[in-house]
Amino acid sequence: MQPVLSIAGSDCSGGAGIQADLKTMCALGVYGMTVITAITAQNTTGVFAVTELTPEMVRQQMQAIFEDIPPAAVKIGMVSSAPIIRTIRETLQAYDAKNIVVDPVMVAKSGHFLLQPEAVDELRHLLAIADVATPNIPEAEALTGLTIEDAAGMEAAARQIAQSGAKHVLVKGGHRCNDANDLLFDGNQIMVLPGKRIDTKNTHGTGCTLSSAIASYLARGATVAEAVSQAKTYITAAITHALPLGQGAGPVGHLIDLYQKGKLTYN
Numbered sequence: 450m451q452p453v454l455s456i457a458g459s460d461c462s463g464g465a466g467i468q469a470d471l472k473t474m475c476a477l478g479v480y481g482m483t484v485i486t487a488i489t490a491q492n493t494t495g496v497f498a499v500t501e502l503t504p505e506m507v508r509q510q511m512q513a514i515f516e517d518i519p520p521a522a523v524k525i526g527m528v529s530s531a532p533i534i535r536t537i538r539e540t541l542q543a544y545d546a547k548n549i550v551v552d553p554v555m556v557a558k559s560g561h562f563l564l565q566p567e568a569v570d571e572l573r574h575l576l577a578i579a580d581v582a583t584p585n586i587p588e589a590e591a592l593t594g595l596t597i598e599d600a601a602g603m604e605a606a607a608r609q610i611a612q613s614g615a616k617h618v619l620v621k622g623g624h625r626c627n628d629a630n631d632l633l634f635d636g637n638q639i640m641v642l643p644g645k646r647i648d649t650k651n652t653h654g655t656g657c658t659l660s661s662a663i664a665s666y667l668a669r670g671a672t673v674a675e676a677v678s679q680a681k682t683y684i685t686a687a688i689t690h691a692l693p694l695g696q697g698a699g700p701v702g703h704l705i706d707l708y709q710k711g712k713l714t715y716n
């Protein structure tokens with residue numbers, strides 16, 4: 450079983466962050482490990498408090514993992530502040546980490562800032578070592594300064610973000626209103642991952658789930674194009690089976706029972 454590492458924040462309500470990543474990894478048949486960057490108090494209605502871990506504690510967690518069980522892929526989610534991001538980048542480089550997926554988490558769907566605004570430059574440096582970067586539309590706008598209104602805007606942003614050094618850029622279309630098409634740029638070509646918009650309010654954790662699914666499929670030996678396409682299938686099914694829990698945006702469903710019953714395959 451391939452080991453996969455999530456470096457991210459904890460969501461105590463279980464819909465996003467580390468908890469979503471572990472559920473995804475479990476469903477996709479890889480061995481999940483975690484480095485926690487911050488603890489949040491949040492639920493389906495919002496984020497109420499955030500406490501960061503120290504950069505030193507983040508470094509020590511990473512060291513403990515890389516010295517013992519080097520991951521086949523690493524997903525990075527909520528990173529909170531510039532010193533933590535720098536520590537993550539330096540440690541990943543020191544261990545020559547493979548299959549790095551960076552989800553540049555900035556703002557929760559509920560509107561709470563999960564990244565300090567002054568950390569955006571450091572986040573750009575982290576993107577430079579990414580095999581895959583997965584910004585949503587507001588994140589792609591913040592990283593590029595562009596306004597994205599259509600597929601052409603998504604493509605322009607993907608091309609600009611790739612200049613940071615990220616080998617592949619997936620601009621996610623979940624924030625569009627007419628479809629849910631995502632767009633992958635590999636440095637040469639654009640590939641559209643078509644998606645029909647599912648009419649649901651229960652989309653808590655979509656970005657976390659997608660990026661950890663990409664990391665899981667990469668660890669299982671898929672190419673980036675294959676991993677992104679299989680992860681798109683997974684997130685679409687997870688949104689289709691989202692759970693009406695809580696009073697706000699409920700969490701996506703992780704289909705573990707469907708996979709176990711053989712009704713869905715891993716690819």
Ligand SMILES: Nc1ncnc2c1ncn2[C@@H]1O[C@H](COP(=O)(O)OP(=O)(O)O)[C@@H](O)[C@H]1O
Nearest residue numbers: 585621622623624629644645646647655656659
């Ligand atoms: N209502 C929806 N219907 C279908 N797919 C969706 C929907 N909302 C999000 N997605 C998909 O979920 C994935 C995560 O996208 P997005 O929600 O934009 O990320 P984030 O959670 O980072 O804001 C993408 O593949 C996107 O197309």
Ligand SMILES: Cc1ncc(COP(=O)(O)OP(=O)(O)O)c(N)n1
Nearest residue numbers: 458465466527557558654655656657
């Ligand atoms: C701890 C933590 N990390 C990331 C997020 C953002 O999750 P995401 O899947 O991008 O989208 P929403 O859950 O905000 O819809 C988070 N909320 N908490």
